[in-house]
Amino acid sequence: MAAGNIVQGALFTVMVVRALMLRDPTFENELAQQIGRSPRFFQNAPVVLDLRGVENFVEADEFETVRDKLHALTLTLVGVQNAQPAQLEAANAAGLASFAPTSGGGQSRIAPAAPAAAKTRLVSEPVRSGTQIYARGSDLVVTASVSPGAELVADGNIHVYGVLRGRALAGANGDAAARIFCTRLEAELISIAGRYLVSEQLPAGVQSAPVQVALVDDQLTITRN
Secondary structure, three states: OOHHHHOOOOOOEEEEEEHHHHHOOOHHHHHHHHHHHOHHHHOOEEEEEEOOOOOOOOOHHHHHHHHHHHHHOOEEEEEEEOOOHHHHHHHHHOOOEEEOOOOOOOOEEEOOOOOOOOOEEEEOOOEOOOOEEEEOOOEEEEOOOEOOOOEEEEOOOEEEEEEEOOEEEEOOOOOOOOOEEEEEEOOOEEEEOOEEEEHHHOOHHHOOOOEEEEEEOOEEEEEEO
């Protein structure tokens, strides 16, 4: 069997935790509180440790300590980014993968993708649970509803002319000017350029309403249309 038939590309959402934040004694408590608000979303969620600006983490057991801390919070450490050679060697010894650096400084990230010539990707069928649609280098327009457990990802804007019940991640390649528009917001998660909100964090006044979501002063802002 040809390798191309068994090895395929895929796109996944991950959390990025900065190693510098681990030095803050309040960080673990704040993270635990956030997980407590949305336990289903964070259950066994993959985490990448960002080593930018740190000089330690040159021994495998340092990564094991972080792995144990995150595991206690129901998170799973899977890799590192922005690692120096000695850090990368230690991370590999601890069984961790190496990820390309991400743009921006948020918590949720998607692997960057090269832009394509298409300006808009149009989906006219309902997006069922378990389906992921990625508009590489373009906007994504969905003229039907999005089921719970489905995921929309676009390097540009996302438009949903129906109920948005799944996840919507706009500006996946770091475009902070991207927006999300939908005629009825019931999302499990919304994200722009890595900044995200889960369903429990959505203001009551925008639930089940037509809205647009923008990134303003590094914070997600939701306004009714």
